[in-house]
Amino acid sequence: MAWNMFRTDDRLELTASLTTFRGGNGDEIHGYAVRPAADGPLPGVVVIHHMPGFDEFNQEFAERLGRHGYNVLAPDLYCRYGHGTPDDVAAKVRSEGGVPDESVIADAKAARDWLVALPTSNGKVGIIGTCSGGRHSVLVASSVDGFDAVADLWGGGVVMAPDQLTPARPVAPIDLTERLHAPLLGIFGNDDRSPTAEQVDLHEAELRRLGKDYTFHRYDGAGHGFFYYHTPMYRQEQAMDAWEKVFDFFATNLAAAS
């Protein structure tokens, strides 16, 4: 369903709360869970937060998907670093070289399993993230099975030079493309510096070479983070159009098998 196209007498009821679930390595971690008050069956979406952390934008992003009929779990990928305001926790993660890819993959897979186990699940789960979360979404869906759709919103670092690889980020997600089996939606601003238009070209060429199911939308007049209405990066026209692309993509790929 498109944005703002609900009926005024629709039952718009959600529950949204911090929940605890068993993440990677069996650790108890937090996630922000948003669930429509519907009998189901409903598709699920794992929301991967961006580098600034488990923040209010991330929660509102999850709520928007919930409002459009998805069970959503947004894992706190920084949960193991302690708690405070999002920027304080993100600063600690930054000082330690960033959250390791291995940890993100395990937590995202656990979030997927949590969603599938819900009594209202239709068995289908997608994954979406912005910024580093876009990269992580591609990485996760290329590393583990169980995701039915993946949406990468301007994920920088899908294409990485060898000198950008670190112990926390040892593999460039583009090098795992052969293992990506879920349809991929890419949303990019043509003025972005990471990913650059050239890097998006490289990613697209690799997807095409391997015969993957992908759709990229590339927006003029937009750079990085153009959904971020709390920053000067926000681009209203491009963001609203891209949100419709996200809704259409998940509606197509996460519907229950008939």
Place this chain on the structure above:
Amino acid sequence: MCTMIAVSAELKGVGKGTGGWFPLTRATVGYDHATHGPDEHALLLDFVNYEIGPEARVALELDLASGRTLLRQLEEAIAAAEASGV
């Protein structure tokens, strides 16, 4: 973009945060997404004590020109301090 640029080092001093003064153990200087300032990216200076917790932090977000100015100020002040013999 997430630059992942961050340089961290141990440090000795005290800082004043939201809960008052606390001992500092580490400083991290990064250049990445600004979380509060108007620019997409900023120099991110964090003076912290993670033995206390993530909120034991004094944070600055500066543009690059301001960072260079601060660097010169530090060098001048340190040179003057050392020259003073105090």
